[in-house]
Amino acid sequence: MIGAQAIVKCLQCENTEVIFGYSGVAIDPFWNEMLKTDIKKVLIRTEQNAAHCASGYARVSGKVGVCAVTSGPGATNLITGIATAYADSIPLVAITGQVNSDMIGSDVFQEADITGAVESFVKYSYLVRNVEDIPRIFKEAFYIAGSGRKGPVLIDIPFDVQTAEFSGKFSYPETISMRTYKPTVNGNIVQIKKVIKEVEKAKRPIICVGGGVHLSAAEDEIVRFAEINDVPVVSTMMGIGVMPTDHPLYFGMVGNNGQAYANRAMNESDLLLMVGARVADRAVNRPDLITENKVMVHIDVDPAEIGKNVGPTIPLVGDIKHIFEDFLEQDDHNDNHDDWVKLLKEYKKEMQVERKPAGAAYVDPQIFINKLSDAVDRDAIYVADVGQNQMWSCSYYKVKEGRFLTSGGMGTMGYSIPAAMGAKLADSKKQVLAVIGDGAFQMSMMELATMRQYDIPVKIVVMKNGYLGMVREHQHFAYDDNYSMVELSGDPDLSLIAAAYGMGYMKVDGNSDIDGSLIEFLKDDKAFLMEVVVDPMALTR
Amino acid sequence: MQKKVFQLLVDNNPGTLSRISGLFSRRGYNIESITAGTTADPRFTRITIVASGDDVILEQIEKQVRKLVDVRDIHELLPKDSVYRELALVKVKAEADKRQSILATANIFRGNIVDVSIDSVIIEITGSQSKVDAFLKLLEGYEILELARTGIAGLGRGTDNVIYLDE
Numbered sequence: 001m002i003g004a005q006a007i008v009k010c011l012q013c014e015n016t017e018v019i020f021g022y023s024g025v026a027i028d029p030f031w032n033e034m035l036k037t038d039i040k041k042v043l044i045r046t047e048q049n050a051a052h053c054a055s056g057y058a059r060v061s062g063k064v065g066v067c068a069v070t071s072g073p074g075a076t077n078l079i080t081g082i083a084t085a086y087a088d089s090i091p092l093v094a095i096t097g098q099v100n101s102d103m104i105g106s107d108v109f110q111e112a113d114i115t116g117a118v119e120s121f122v123k124y125s126y127l128v129r130n131v132e133d134i135p136r137i138f139k140e141a142f143y144i145a146g147s148g149r150k151g152p153v154l155i156d157i158p159f160d161v162q163t164a165e166f167s168g169k170f171s172y173p174e175t176i177s178m179r180t181y182k183p184t185v186n187g188n189i190v191q192i193k194k195v196i197k198e199v200e201k202a203k204r205p206i207i208c209v210g211g212g213v214h215l216s217a218a219e220d221e222i223v224r225f226a227e228i229n230d231v232p233v234v235s236t237m238m239g240i241g242v243m244p245t246d247h248p249l250y251f252g253m254v255g256n257n258g259q260a261y262a263n264r265a266m267n268e269s270d271l272l273l274m275v276g277a278r279v280a281d282r283a284v285n286r287p288d289l290i291t292e293n294k295v296m297v298h299i300d301v302d303p304a305e306i307g308k309n310v311g312p313t314i315p316l317v318g319d320i321k322h323i324f325e326d327f328l329e330q331d332d333h334n335d336n337h338d339d340w341v342k343l344l345k346e347y348k349k350e351m352q353v354e355r356k357p358a359g360a361a362y363v364d365p366q367i368f369i370n371k372l373s374d375a376v377d378r379d380a381i382y383v384a385d386v387g388q389n390q391m392w393s394c395s396y397y398k399v400k401e402g403r404f405l406t407s408g409g410m411g412t413m414g415y416s417i418p419a420a421m422g423a424k425l426a427d428s429k430k431q432v433l434a435v436i437g438d439g440a441f442q443m444s445m446m447e448l449a450t451m452r453q454y455d456i457p458v459k460i461v462v463m464k465n466g467y468l469g470m471v472r473e474h475q476h477f478a479y480d481d482n483y484s485m486v487e488l489s490g491d492p493d494l495s496l497i498a499a500a501y502g503m504g505y506m507k508v509d510g511n512s513d514i515d516g517s518l519i520e521f522l523k524d525d526k527a528f529l530m531e532v533v534v535d536p537m538a539l540t541r
Numbered sequence: 542m543q544k545k546v547f548q549l550l551v552d553n554n555p556g557t558l559s560r561i562s563g564l565f566s567r568r569g570y571n572i573e574s575i576t577a578g579t580t581a582d583p584r585f586t587r588i589t590i591v592a593s594g595d596d597v598i599l600e601q602i603e604k605q606v607r608k609l610v611d612v613r614d615i616h617e618l619l620p621k622d623s624v625y626r627e628l629a630l631v632k633v634k635a636e637a638d639k640r641q642s643i644l645a646t647a648n649i650f651r652g653n654i655v656d657v658s659i660d661s662v663i664i665e666i667t668g669s670q671s672k673v674d675a676f677l678k679l680l681e682g683y684e685i686l687e688l689a690r691t692g693i694a695g696l697g698r699g700t701d702n703v704i705y706l707d708e
Binding site: 115116119120123124125127144178179180181302303304307308311 | 551552555556559560563567597600601604605607608610611612613
């Protein structure tokens with residue numbers, strides 16, 4: 001057995017179903033061995049998207065996503081994808097080929113110090129020096145990626161290590177023995193009881209959920225806890241979908257781009273449970289407000305997040321699912337906060353911002369996304385890209401039983417199409433949509449070829465306005481409409497792009513066309529490109 | 542701004558030191574000094590870091606460093622419970638007429654003369670940072686040609702906080 005074969009065996013032991021990647025000489029021994037397995041291989045069109053595909057796959061399957069690329073430019077192209085996953089704590093194992101061990105450091109062809117380059121975007125990285133270390137390293141890498149605060153791990157494997165003879169008998173470690181890495185799973189029971197007491201005492205409690213809830217698969221526990229104790233819920237962008245949008249206890253997304261009534265609800269509460277959210281600047285731009293006159297409980301698996309942006313009254317470190325299971329077990333009260341919930345409903349009514357509908361020549365984003373929500377399957381997976389389309393999606397998409405995915409922390413344009421492909425491969429029965437602007441579409445449209453090659457039917461909505469709309473909007477306010485570097489006047493004819501890749505295509509340019517178009521768009525499970533023409537001067541709110 | 546001395550015990554893996562120093566630079570933490578060396582058990586390295594910042598930053602430093610996969614332990618070395626030492630090598634211009642007074646100063650601080658040439662000496666001095674500072678201040682009247690300081694290494698007093706290397 002050679003090293004490359006050992007790698008494949010490790011992936012099989014980890015029950016890897018699909019691997020996204022790109023070839024190159026330095027990773028060829030591995031791809032050659034991959035021919036002999038049932039693991040699905042997906043050749044993407046640029047390396048960054050291998051990581052985004054793996055990210056979408058990981059978020060829907062709950063497993064660690066895997067991607068593999070070659071050395072040098074292959075590896076450096078992957079970095080944005082890895083950084084995107086790191087910012088949202090998505091578990092990935094990224095494998096990179098490397099030049100021969102004895103050449104490392106001499107600047108040979110396609111050599112890049114990738115472990116050094118990704119250091120600030122990975123949980124950990126390995127440079128494999130010895131073929132016999134492969135099983136241990138892979139076991140550790142998958143464990144590190146998928147435990148504690150999840151995130152990407154990179155394994156850099158020189159060509160000669162992939163081809164070296166594996167002398168011993170291959171055995172994949174069953175257990176992990178890492179002296180240094182021991183994430184906290186169970187919450188401290190004293191703290192848990194303290195929180196329960198606070199919940200009982202509170203008159204105006206609220207839960208703010210973040211992406212950590214999805215990562216811990218604790219959605220059901222939180223919804224149940226909220227229902228039993230009659231506690232309203234708001235979410236960060238990454239927490240959208242933890243609670244169905246139309247749930248009577250759900251009060252929208254917080255933050256600069258969120259709903260004013262959601263922020264007000266959080267600020268006026270007397271008990272705030274911040275759950276799996278890192279209190280980042282876009283969600284909470286004034287951390288002082290969420291600690292003022294209230295008990296703030298911060299629940300997170302990463303102890304370093306507690307106290308980083310805001311000092312909580314009660315810190316609680318551990319896996320959210322475990323902690324809420326304990327809450328449900330410890331808490332024998334059925335509280336009632338009718339008055340508080342009623343007040344929040346009034347806020348919601350009063351503070352709901354009415355958008356001025358777009359003129360007849362354009363599709364109104366609010367009307368469109370509302371209608372799209374109603375037209376898709378209840379359990380559809382909706383992947384929002386980055387920009388104005390993302391803000392519209394956050395505000396107007398109604399999650400029912402499905403998922404809402406987006407690049408929250410890094411805000412990486414072009415995330416949605418590859419992530420939707422990964423999501424579709426993780427759960428092929430579900431309807432998967434990517435909603436994207438015309439800017440980000442041109443950063444990722446090469447993957448339409450991958451969709452065709454592997455028959456990955458993603459429904460794509462391009463919200464076309466001929467601008468990098470989010471930045472245009474910023475320049476509208478900050479620079480008095482002096483637009484610089486935001487006009488996309490060279491946009492391709494999307495009908496021809498769709499035809500070139502053999503996809504169904506349709507253009508919607510007025511509100512009256514929406515209903516009929518959505519029926520056509522969603523009528524079967526085939527890839528489809530829908531161009532939705534929105535007002536270039538439209539604002540996010 | 543306050544200073545804290547942290548003692549780390551880390552796995553002796555390739556790249557560990559750069560992971561730690563990289564964390565400090567990318568998060569904008571101030572590092573005053575860092576020293577590293579293997580422990581009695583060659584699998585581990587002990588690192589002493591002097592860092593400065595406000596309370597929030599110093600707490601974050603401890604938490605973020607603890608999160609690194611290679612880091613087995615980090616804790617603060619409190620002055621009252623610890624011993625800190627720094628070594629400095631000072632090359633001073635010492636022509637014949639000044640040499641005696643330089644040697645006398647070095648003697649008071651228990652410095653060793655480790656090299657002598659016609660017009661200069663190298664003095665080795667070990668001690669707390671304030672002792673080294675005081676010594677250098679006294680040498681200001683002379684011409685310091687070159688100076689190398691190691692930054693401090695520290696250990697907790699007594700056996701209370703000995704970390705056993707094997708579970």
